[in-house]
Amino acid sequence: MKKSFLFLAVISMICTVSYSQGIHLGIKGGANLVKIDGKSFKEGFSQGYNLGGYLDIGLGQKWSIQPEVLWNQSNNKISDQFNDIYPEGIDELREVKLNYLSIPLLLSFKPSKLVTLQAGPQFGILLNKDVDLLENGRQAFKEGDLSLLGGVQLNIGSFKLGGRYGVGLNNLNDIDNRDEWKSQSFQVYVGFNLF
Numbered sequence: 001m002k003k004s005f006l007f008l009a010v011i012s013m014i015c016t017v018s019y020s021q022g023i024h025l026g027i028k029g030g031a032n033l034v035k036i037d038g039k040s041f042k043e044g045f046s047q048g049y050n051l052g053g054y055l056d057i058g059l060g061q062k063w064s065i066q067p068e069v070l071w072n073q074s075n076n077k078i079s080d081q082f083n084d085i086y087p088e089g090i091d092e093l094r095e096v097k098l099n100y101l102s103i104p105l106l107l108s109f110k111p112s113k114l115v116t117l118q119a120g121p122q123f124g125i126l127l128n129k130d131v132d133l134l135e136n137g138r139q140a141f142k143e144g145d146l147s148l149l150g151g152v153q154l155n156i157g158s159f160k161l162g163g164r165y166g167v168g169l170n171n172l173n174d175i176d177n178r179d180e181w182k183s184q185s186f187q188v189y190v191g192f193n194l195f
Helices: 002-019
Strands: 022-039 044-057 061-078 095-109 115-126 146-155 158-166 182-193
Touching: 022 061, 022 115, 044 146, 061 182, 095 146, 115 158, 146 182
Parallel strands: none
Antiparallel strands: 022 044, 022 182, 044 061, 061 095, 095 115, 115 146, 146 158, 158 182
């Protein structure tokens, strides 16, 4: 009984200190709409998913830094021109699923308790190394992705509801320079502060 009471007292104290310091840990998940610009891929956005966690570190009344760790998935459709550009491509492959470990580092500005504006870089690491579009088994996508994010988040108590736009800054094509591939994404999510 004493151990349970001590454990609850310690957890309560940690949560109180974290809250008073303006540090919040949370989880989030939602949907992605992603497209890869380039002649090799079809125009339009495809659906995917995101899931992960965040840490909101207060820097005063209105500012904070929010690092996140997310799993991001996108499904991208190959265009009919892919095999014209890359004759060594695999004919029957029509869709490529990409999974990234994404690490956004966002600067947040809170003009009010209800609204947070966010912007910053996102670093992505390609997780599915076996994705290739070529007969010789070479990787088609670079292992890293750098994007710039901007968005808005609604804060309803411990719940978060947000949307972001992301634009890729680097060429994802690891085959050659015949076709430049850059990502664009829209992300919607719900989140919850654990403490």
